[in-house]
Amino acid sequence: MPALSLLHFADKYSARAGETVSFTALIHNASQGPVAAVELISRSLTNANVEQLAFDSQPGPERMTIPYLGSGESVSLDFGYIVRQSDVLHGGEIVSAMEIRFATDCGWAWDTCEAVVNMRGSHRGSWLQGPEQTASSDL
Numbered sequence: 001m002p003a004l005s006l007l008h009f010a011d012k013y014s015a016r017a018g019e020t021v022s023f024t025a026l027i028h029n030a031s032q033g034p035v036a037a038v039e040l041i042s043r044s045l046t047n048a049n050v051e052q053l054a055f056d057s058q059p060g061p062e063r064m065t066i067p068y069l070g071s072g073e074s075v076s077l078d079f080g081y082i083v084r085q086s087d088v089l090h091g092g093e094i095v096s097a098m099e100i101r102f103a104t105d106c107g108w109a110w111d112t113c114e115a116v117v118n119m120r121g122s123h124r125g126s127w128l129q130g131p132e133q134t135a136s137s138d139l
Helices: 085-089
Strands: 004-010 020-029 035-046 065-069 074-082 093-104 107-119
Touching: 004 035, 004 093, 004 107, 020 035, 020 065, 020 093, 020 107, 035 074, 074 093
Parallel strands: none
Antiparallel strands: 004 020, 020 074, 035 065, 035 093, 093 107
């Protein structure tokens, strides 16, 4: 049976509004033989308010199906998302979920993986950053 794995990760641990987060989906064939027709499926991209988001850049549909992946070979696909102020207002995280699906002699097999990026506040005094520091002149 083919042994494919999916590793999905972001280029940063946390981000602010206006920053671009680059997500990478890495598909690796660890089996002894080739695998054909591997599909990469973007399952979801959501923020802490569970809003369905869309990538600002992503591979075209023709790149989301890998027609042939030889033994020991890997393929990586990159996706970009620009963090919006509304993502930061909710705090929490942006979660990107990916899945690979491929045929085996026994039927369909799949693997899923999530990449998580924590949101950082974009203004002073944000509850995400802690209290605002002010100087007092009445000491």
